[in-house]
Structure formats: C-alpha cells, structure tokens
Amino acid sequence: MARSVVPVNGTLRWPGTIAVGLALVFLFGPLIAVLWRAEGLASLSRADLSAVWFTIWQAAVSAVVSIGLAIPVARALARRQFRGRQVLVTLLGAPFLLPVIVAILGLLAVFGRAGIVNSFLGALGLPDVSIYGAHGVIIAHVFFNLPLAVRLILQGWVAIPSERFRLAAGLNAPIWRVLERPMLASVVPGTFVVIFLICLTSFAVALTLGGGPRATTIELAIYQAFRLSFDLAGAATLTLVQIAICAVVALLAFAITALDAMGRGLDRVVARWDGSVWGDFAWITAAALFLLLPLVMVILRGLPSILELPSSVWVAALRSVMIAMVSAGLTVALALALALRGGWLVVVVGTLPLAFSGLVLGAGLFLIVFPFVNPSNVALPVTALVNSLMALPFVMRALVPSVAQVEAQYGQLADGLGLRGWARLRIVLLPRLRRPLGFSAGVAAALSMGDLGVITLFATGDRATLPLEMYRLMGAYQMQAAASSALVLLGLSLGLFWICDRGWRIDADA
Amino acid sequence: MLTLDHLKLTFANFSLSADLVVPIGGITAIVGPSGGGKSTLLSAIAGFVQPSAGRVFWDGADITQRPPGDRCVSILFQDNNLFPHLSVSQNLLLGLRRSLRFESGDEDKIAQILDKVGLSGFQSRKPAALSGGQQSRAALARVLLGGRPLVLLDEPFAALGPALRDEMLDLCAETLATQGCTILMVTHDPRDAARVAGQTIVVLDGVAHAPAETGPLLADPPDALRTYLGG
Numbered sequence: 001m002a003r004s005v006v007p008v009n010g011t012l013r014w015p016g017t018i019a020v021g022l023a024l025v026f027l028f029g030p031l032i033a034v035l036w037r038a039e040g041l042a043s044l045s046r047a048d049l050s051a052v053w054f055t056i057w058q059a060a061v062s063a064v065v066s067i068g069l070a071i072p073v074a075r076a077l078a079r080r081q082f083r084g085r086q087v088l089v090t091l092l093g094a095p096f097l098l099p100v101i102v103a104i105l106g107l108l109a110v111f112g113r114a115g116i117v118n119s120f121l122g123a124l125g126l127p128d129v130s131i132y133g134a135h136g137v138i139i140a141h142v143f144f145n146l147p148l149a150v151r152l153i154l155q156g157w158v159a160i161p162s163e164r165f166r167l168a169a170g171l172n173a174p175i176w177r178v179l180e181r182p183m184l185a186s187v188v189p190g191t192f193v194v195i196f197l198i199c200l201t202s203f204a205v206a207l208t209l210g211g212g213p214r215a216t217t218i219e220l221a222i223y224q225a226f227r228l229s230f231d232l233a234g235a236a237t238l239t240l241v242q243i244a245i246c247a248v249v250a251l252l253a254f255a256i257t258a259l260d261a262m263g264r265g266l267d268r269v270v271a272r273w274d275g276s277v278w279g280d281f282a283w284i285t286a287a288a289l290f291l292l293l294p295l296v297m298v299i300l301r302g303l304p305s306i307l308e309l310p311s312s313v314w315v316a317a318l319r320s321v322m323i324a325m326v327s328a329g330l331t332v333a334l335a336l337a338l339a340l341r342g343g344w345l346v347v348v349v350g351t352l353p354l355a356f357s358g359l360v361l362g363a364g365l366f367l368i369v370f371p372f373v374n375p376s377n378v379a380l381p382v383t384a385l386v387n388s389l390m391a392l393p394f395v396m397r398a399l400v401p402s403v404a405q406v407e408a409q410y411g412q413l414a415d416g417l418g419l420r421g422w423a424r425l426r427i428v429l430l431p432r433l434r435r436p437l438g439f440s441a442g443v444a445a446a447l448s449m450g451d452l453g454v455i456t457l458f459a460t461g462d463r464a465t466l467p468l469e470m471y472r473l474m475g476a477y478q479m480q481a482a483a484s485s486a487l488v489l490l491g492l493s494l495g496l497f498w499i500c501d502r503g504w505r506i507d508a509d510a
Numbered sequence: 511m512l513t514l515d516h517l518k519l520t521f522a523n524f525s526l527s528a529d530l531v532v533p534i535g536g537i538t539a540i541v542g543p544s545g546g547g548k549s550t551l552l553s554a555i556a557g558f559v560q561p562s563a564g565r566v567f568w569d570g571a572d573i574t575q576r577p578p579g580d581r582c583v584s585i586l587f588q589d590n591n592l593f594p595h596l597s598v599s600q601n602l603l604l605g606l607r608r609s610l611r612f613e614s615g616d617e618d619k620i621a622q623i624l625d626k627v628g629l630s631g632f633q634s635r636k637p638a639a640l641s642g643g644q645q646s647r648a649a650l651a652r653v654l655l656g657g658r659p660l661v662l663l664d665e666p667f668a669a670l671g672p673a674l675r676d677e678m679l680d681l682c683a684e685t686l687a688t689q690g691c692t693i694l695m696v697t698h699d700p701r702d703a704a705r706v707a708g709q710t711i712v713v714l715d716g717v718a719h720a721p722a723e724t725g726p727l728l729a730d731p732p733d734a735l736r737t738y739l740g741g
Contacts, residue, residue, distance in 0.1 A: 010577070010579075409590050410590055410593060412558055412578075412585075412587060412590075413587070413590055413591060413592075413593070415557075415558065415577065415578040415579060416556060416578050416579060416583075416584070416585050417579060417604050417605070417608065418577070418578070418579020418580060418608055419579065419604070419608055420577075420579065420608075423608045423609065427593075427596075427604070427608075427609075427610060428593060431593075431595040431596075432593075432595060
C-alpha cells in the first residue's frame with residue numbers, strides 16, 4: 001500500500017526547543033568561559049605537552065589492548081554455548097554502570113601492592129608489580145573497555161549469517177580469511193575510536209592510578225591547575241586542548257560508524273566446525289576472572305566492616321543519592337523533550353556531550369561561577385547538572401527509537417482522536433514509554449551516582465559525594481573504610497538502576 | 511455530503527485523483543486492487559495525508575486544512591485501534607473527550623454502547639484480555655460513542671475470520687447506519703461490498719470513480735474492474 005503518510009505532528013515540540021537551548025547554553029557557555037580565560041597554545045609548558053602526549057598514548061594503547069583481548073573472547077562467545085553464557089554476556093554490559101572508583105579499588109585488591117597478584121609473585125620469589133603509573137591506567141581502562149569491545153565485536157560475529165559458516169565449512173574454506181577478517185575490518189575501527197574517546201575523557205582513573213610526570217593526563221593536569229596551583233588561565237588552556245582533541249575524535253567516531261553497544265541479539269550462537277573448545281574456554285575463563293575478581297574482592301573486603309563506617313560516609317551517600325535522583329529526573333525530562341521534538345538539532349545535542357567530558361564542563365562552569373560565588377556552595381547543583389548532560393547521549397539512544405515506535409503504532413489513532421500536546425503526552429506517550437523511561441532514569445541515576453569528576457573541582461570540606469568521600473578515604477590509606485564505602489556505592493548504583501528499571505515496568509502492559 | 515473537489519494525491523511514483531460526491535447516510539464501499547490507493551484516499555479524507563491539489567468538503571465546509579482530530583470524522587484502521595494500556599471504558603471515553611476523567615453520565619453512556627455491540631460488562635478489561643472480534647467491537651463502540659457523522663473503515667475487520675467479519679459488517683450496518691452516519695469502507699473483497707454497501711467507489715489506475723450502485727456495478731463491471739475481480 002502506498003502508505004507514505006505525511007506525519008501530522010501532534011506531539012509537543014516547544015519543550016524540546018527549550019531543551020535544545022538549555023543543552024547548548026550549558027555545553028557552550030563553559031566552552032566560551034574557557035576560551036575567555038585561556039592564554040593561547042603558546043603558553044603550554046613542557047609538562048603540559050607531556051600530558052597531551054600521555055593522554056593520547058594511553059588512550060591508544062588502552063584501545064589496542066582492549067580490542068586485542070576482546071577478539072578471541074568474542075570469538076569464543078560467538079561459537080560456544082554453555083550454561084551461564086547469557087549471564088556473562090549481560091554482565092559485559094555492567095561495567096558501564098559500575099562506579100569507576102569502585103572498580104579501581106577492586107583492581108587495587110587484585111593488582112595492588114598487597115593484592116592477589118603480588119602475593120602470588122612474592123611467593124614465587126618474583127619482584128612486585130606496581131599498579132600505579134601508566135600501566136595501572138591502562139589496566140583500569142582495559143577493565144572498563146574490554147567488555148565494551150567484546151560486546152561490539154560479538155555483534156559483528158553474530159551478524160555473520162550462519163549459512164555463510166555452513167558454506168565455508170562445506171567448501172573447507174579458511175573462515176578467518178573469507179568471513180572473520182572482513183567482519184573485523186569493518187567493526188574494529190569503530191570500536192577503536194569509541195574506546196579511544198572514552199579513555200581520552202576518563203578522569204577518575206588518572207586521578208587515582210596516574211600522576212607524576214609520566215602518567216598525567218590532560219584532565220588530571222586541569223584538576224591540578226585548579227586544586228593545587230590555582231592557575232586558572234593554565235587550566236583554561238589545557239581545557240581548550242582537551243576539547244579540541246575530543247571534538248576531532250568524536251567527529252571521527254561519528255563519521256566512522258554509529259555503534260550500538262546496547263544492541264540485542266547477542267544470544268545467538270553460530271554452529272561452527274573449527275577452533276579448539278579448550279582454547280575458547282580458556283579465553284572466556286580468563287576474561288571472566290579479570291572482570292569478576294576485582295568486584296568479588298570489593299565485596300569480600302568491604303562486607304565485614306560495613307556497619308563501622310563513619311557517619312560522614314552515610315551522609316555523603318545520602319547526598320549522592322539525592323544528586324543522582326535530581327540528575328536522573330533532569331536527564332529524562334531533557335531527553336524526553338528532545339525525543340518528542342526530533343530533527344537534526346536534537347541529533348546534534350544528543351551527540352555533543354560525547355565530545356565534552358564532565359571535568360571539562362566543570363572547569364568551564366567553575367570559571368563562570370568563580371567571580372560571583374564560592375564554587376563549593378554550588379558544588380551539588382553543578383554536579384547534578386553536569387551529570388545529566390553527560391548521561392544525555394546514552395539516554396537519548398534508548399528513548400528516541402522508542403518514541404518513534406510509539407508514534408508509528410499509535411500516532412494515527414491519537415491524531416484521529418484529536419489527542420495533541422499535553423493530552424497526548426499524558427494519555428498515550430508516557431504510559432507507552434514506561435519501560436524506556438525507567439531504563440533511562442536508571443542509567444542516568446547510576447552514572448551520576450558513580451561519577452567522580454566535576455565534584456572534585458567544586459567540593460571542599462563537607463560537600464563530598466560518596467565517590468569523593470571514598471577517594472579521600474583511599475588517599476588517607478583508610479583502606480578498610482574505603483572498601484566498605486565501595487560496597488555501599490556499588491550497592492546504591494546498581495540498586496538505583498534496578499529500582500528505576502524494574503519499578504517503572506510493574507504493570508506496564510505490553 | 512462529502513465532496514472531494516478535484517482532489518489530487520501525489521507521492522513518489524504514485525498518484526491518485528478523485529472528483530466525486532458521497533451522499534449523506536448509508537455505507538459506501540471502496541474497492542480496487544491493492545496498492546491502488548484505497549487506504550490513501552481514506553487517509554486524505556481523515557486528514558493524515560495532505561493532498562497536493564484540490565479540496566475536501568463535509569457538509570459544505572472546507573475541511574482540507576483541519577487536523578484529523580477536528581474533522582467530524584472517525585476512522586478505524588487495520589490494527590492499533592485501541593490503546594493497550596487503557597481499559598475498555600477509558601478507550602471509549604477518548605471517543606467523547608480528550609481526557610481520561612469520567613464525568614457524570616459517562617458510565618451510563620458507555621454501558622449502553624457496550625450493550626449495543628455485545629460487550630456488556632467488559633468495562634474494566636484491557637484490550638489484551640479481549641479476542642480479536644471483541645477488540646473490533648470495542649473500537650466500534652468508541653466510534654458510536656463519539657457520534658461523529660462520517661465514519662471511515664480501513665479494513666478494520668480484515669484479520670477476522672469470514673463469519674466474524676460478516677457479523678461485524680452487519681453490526682456496523684445496524685448500529686452506525688441507524689445512527690445516521692455516513693460510512694466509507696475500504697475492502698478488497700467485493701462480497702463485503704455486496705453484503706452491506708449500497709454504493710461502491712472503484713479506485714483503479716490512479717482514479718477514484720464516482721460512487722455507483724453496488725449491485726449493477728458488480729453484476730456488470732467495467733473491463734478493468736472485471737480483470738481485478740477475475741470474473
């Protein structure tokens with residue numbers, strides 16, 4: 001049927017226009033403030049230049065190592081069926097919601113001075129390895145991005161039609177050359193750029209594991225310029241450099257591919273007639289150990305003393321939960337308004353935050369508010385705002401297709417009944433969007449809960465969030481309290497996600 | 511009456527023209543090969559599609575530019591005629607007004623209409639708890655409750671079995687026609703037209719022809735229609 005129906009747009013558009021305006025103001029306002037204060041690239045010191053170099057180098061190495069390890073793991077998952085496979089594939093999505101600082105504490109328990117690996121090496125009479133410095137940063141980045149890489153590459157694998165494998169097996173053709181290498185050639189570049197971009201903007205890892213002349217990233221240098229030397233002009237210049245690098249890479253990522261790590265259909269196993277079962281399971285086991293052991297260590301070490309936590313931790317936890325809820329509400333409202341509006345501007349606004357980092361936005365906002373108020377007084381609202389802007393791209397990715405689907409299914413019925421504007425939103429869209437809205441709120445809340453970025457610039461004294469409080473405990477070598485705080489943080493992050501995701505689903509009709 | 515005044519619908523590699531008048535009251539069938547534009551014609555009358563030229567009049571008023579909800583038109587689609595998250599009575603209420611707030615008298619009206627379509631006592635059910643035939647009845651009940659004078663049926667009963675479909679057509683004829691509605695009904699089955707429609711519009715080769723008496727038309731169809739009918 002020639003059903004090329006011209007849409008009669010009955011959805012609310014003006015809130016989306018306002019959301020576009022707000023997002024642009026809060027993304028570019030800080031940028032302008034930074035430009036205002038920066039003193040030009042000529043003022044970059046040697047230390048700054050080495051920070052630029054280290055930032056790019058560690059991101060590239062992290063991406064290469066993540067992908068190099070992900071390829072055999074993804075292949076193993078693509079061709080083996082075993083009990084727990086589905087759980088493992090689901091868990092590969094979890095690091096996205098995992099607070100960075102919690103994972104770092106877990107990695108310290110495994111790779112740190114008194115960690116499992118070093119005890120093992122010590123027992124064998126081998127020298128210790130240190131997790132601090134460049135390789136620590138890379139280990140942490142691989143921890144976070146290996147799962148992402150596996151999911152993206154696994155998608156490539158399961159997208160190869162099974163008939164092709166049958167054909168190749170029948171012809172005795174080399175599967176690697178005729179099927180797998182071409183697939184990887186199309187999937188790997190996009191994966192590389194995405195991971196590269198993530199590692200460019202990861203601040204908490206560099207803050208905790210990096211430092212010193214040979215392991216300082218640009219963002220860490222910005223933080224130090226603010227907190228240690230209070231060199232605002234220098235910080236602004238570095239911020240500008242960071243934004244420029246990220247913008248170039250983000251454009252590259254946008255051009256190369258539109259990756260969707262949340263894609264479904266990873267549960268298909270392709271029947272194959274090659275490869276060693278033991279080799280595959282060795283890869284799967286190693287990857288699972290690498291990813292699960294740090295989390296198990298956090299739970300084991302944190303559990304015993306969780307009731308002895310100082311009250312400051314619980315207060316910080318409450319503060320973080322409040323910020324997370326405000327941030328989640330704001331993100332969902334912005335994203336819904338944007339999704340209802342549609343259009344290219346919305347695509348731009350939904351993608352732009354990927355090119356910014358929370359710390360960079362925070363730096364700009366700091367420069368804006370600093371002349372007027374004590375930044376520490378606005379630490380919490382600024383954190384909530386920045387967190388929700390940073391979560392926007394991920395939430396939009398879930399919400400935009402859902403809105404389009406509801407409109408495709410029920411738009412004409414709503415039009416025919418004259419349901420427009422708020423009535424349409426209330427009667428048709430909100431009830432139909434409960435699941436994606438709940439998921440979106442959960443993602444935004446968990447991301448905000450675990451964020452250790454902008455808050456480090458703004459907060460002093462008694463305005464810490466839970467991740468910041470935990471970082472302070474680690475800095476004071478109160479590792480027991482830090483471990484228990486990590487467990488609380490982990491529980492709250494995943495708990496908030498679960499409550500939002502499930503709670504909104506209850507009674508949601510198919 | 512419904513007047514399509516030199517109406518032209520144009521899309522990429524598709525165009526349809528209609529210049530005809532449908533008198534008030536009774537059922538008019540729209541028949542023709544699939545892909546010929548039967549549904550598109552309904553969409554244009556309902557306001558989902560903007561014509562590239564020409565105008566649509568209802569009762570002398572030009573409604574070409576009015577949005578679908580303001581056209582004194584009710585339309586039933588092939589599917590998705592009910593919101594699955596709303597109960598039957600909430601779905602019906604949307605036929606009366608654009609809100610889910612029940613006012614005094616609403617419950618009675620809804621009960622009466624449900625009675626008429628054979629769904630007494632189904633008020634609080636959700637659509638998922640209804641059979642296909644019952645869903646059609648609930649949608650029809652909303653159209654009846656809305657009381658708009660022009661009703662467009664875009665093969666809403668196509669997914670039902672033949673007996674159930676006949677039953678629904680008869681129910682439409684009984685209820686809608688006795689309410690004085692003007693009904694335009696798309697169908698790909700000439701027997702549907704023969705069963706309930708006094709007149710038939712043939713949509714063929716990019717033209718919607720003026721309504722003709724169904725009986726004589728099907729008994730002695732023009733050549734192109736004969737090819738489609740296969741008789």
